[in-house]
Amino acid sequence: MTAPPPSVAFLGLGLMGAPMAARVAAAGLPLAIWNRSLDKAAALAGPAMRAASAPADAAAGADIIALCLLDAAAVEQVLFAPDGALAGAGPDALIVDFSTIGVAATRDLAARAGRAWVDAPVSGGVAGAMAGSLTIFCGGDAADIGRARPLLDAVAAHVTAMGALGAGQATKLCNQIIVANTLLALAEAVAAGHALGLDVSRLPGALAGGFADSPPLRQFGAAMVSDAEPxxxxxxxxxxxxxxxxxxxxxxTDMPLLSAARTLYRQALALGLGPADLARLPRLYAKTGED
Known part of the structure; x- marks a missing residue:
């Protein structure tokens, strides 16, 4: 007899969370959803997705509590607040954290929660979330990762168990070193194209298929060279x-590229670009050049 699919509480419906939750519902897993702005959850709710009034409400009866939140502070609040998920979760509920919160925070929060936890940060962007083709790096007990597979398979095309709790977060940090620098390289190439007198609108297509091609180029290149809202x-x-x-x-640890990226992203924040889409990174070079 086939076991029923695990029920899921999906907490956090931002740019990544909303399409991921939709993929979970499409996979047939019983699903309750919650978001800090309740209207967002209400807008997504339907026969396959129950909108919950609080994390505790969403977690009640759930086999898996899935988190897709901004940072460690948000994860802590959503879990441990008086109406947080742990107030409503059963003792055997598994926490699967898709957020990127770092190794130390993951281990600390998991210890405080005192229950099974899989750190499962994702890569692939909004396009991957919408297509259900994300890449996921998992840390945690092998049996717990096995319990999470129906959820993971609903949102991802590539899942790798990287080791003990926190290993998923460590892998995501390695991933972000590559992605953060690649996006800066693309932005710098656009700035170089302008300086060299190119029609930069042709640059992404010209680079496609060569060694400079990459998923970031394909996802962000056209928007980087366009004035339209990305x-x-x-x-x-x-x-x-x-x-x-x-x-x-x-x-x-000597990490010169990471150090350079940190400096440039800090400059972007200082210039007020923090709320902007990553496709607007070329503005960092334009504004820096004006100063």
Whole structure:
């Protein structure tokens, strides 16, 4: 007899969380959803997704509590507040954290929660979330990762168990070092194209298929060279947060590219670009050049 699919409480419906929750519902897993702005959950609710009034309400009866939140402070609040998920969760509920919060915070929060926890930060952006083709890096007990597989398979095409609790976060920090620097390289290439007198609108297509091609180029290149408002893919402030987390975790280790990226993302924040989409990173070079 086939076991019924696990029920899921999905907490956090931002740029990544909303399409991921939709993929979970499409996979047929019983689903309750919650977001800090309740109207967002209400707008997504339907026969396959029950909108909950609080994290505790969403977690009641759930086999898996899935978190997709901005940072460690948000994870702590959503879990441990008086109406937080742990107030409503059963003792055997598994926490699966898709957020990027760093190794130390993951281990600390998991110890405080005192229950099974899988750290499962994701890569692939909004496009990957919408397509259910994300890449996920998992840390935690192998049996717990196995319990989470129906949820993971609903949102991802590539799942790798990286080791003990926190290993998923460590892998995501390595991922973000690559992505953060790649996005800066793309922005710098656009600035170089302007300086060299190119029609930069042709640059992304010209680079496609060569060694400079990459998923970031395909997802952000056209928007970087356009004045049109970009489709939201991720905020500069969020990437800056991840770069800071990587730099803090690697303090005392010589990481010149990470150090340079940290400086540039801090400059972007100082210039007021934090709320802007990552496709607006070329503005960092334009504004720096004006000063």
């Amino acid at each position: 489709t939201p893919r991720g905020r500069i402030a969020t990437m800056a947060k991840d770069v800071e987390a990587a730099a803090e975790a690697l303090a005392g």
